[in-house]
Amino acid sequence: MLAKILHMSLAAAASGKSWAFGGHSSGGVVVYRCMDHFASLITEPLAAARAISSEGMKWLPAAEGLELSELFTRLAGRPPSMPIAAFSFEGSLMPCDVEGWAQEWAEAAEPPDGTEEDLDQPGSQWTWPMVKACAGSLFANCDSSPPRQLASIQRWLELPEGPRFIYVAGSDASSAN
Incomplete structure (x- = not known):
């Protein structure tokens, strides 16, 4: 992206x-x-x-x-x-922007309920490993100080x-x- x-x-x-x-x-x-x-x-x-x-x-x-x-x-x-x-x-x-989901998604083996259909949208090239990496990066960037x-x-x-x-x-x- x-x-x-x-x-x-x-x-x-x-x-x-x-x-x-x-x-x-x-x-x-x-x-x-x-x-x-x-x-x-x-x-x-x-x-x-x-x-x-x-x-x-x-x-x-x-x-x-x-x-x-x-x-x-x-x-x-x-x-x-x-x-x-x-x-x-x-x-x-900020940390509040990713609180409660980003770290969990980064560590999850499978997509959370309800996200599978988002990954299956026509034209989407997103995969669960890509989402996990993005969530992990978001969490790390927002969690750094500052x-x-x-x-x-x-x-x-x-x-x-x-x-x-x-x-x-x-x-x-x-x-x-």
């Missing part, structure tokens, strides 16, 4: 048009990680380009990985245009001429507000 969003975001950045990116719930963690990668592209462009390109070749289909590498060639060492904003729609940040995502947000906000960061939560999300 991260490599796919990076690929799409960098394509938008290379286009010269205004763009933004965002994610909801556990997708917020992907947003925070993308923010880290874009911050690295500003502060250390060549090293970050190599790292992101390598990650893309590892996780994306071959054609998309190659396209991502070619994007960096087109950017020729200059940082990409930054988005007008990064959005997190109740993106997982939560890893808060460092990503701080780094983003400290960028020169930094793009906006917008966190959106509903009134019923009181534990995360």
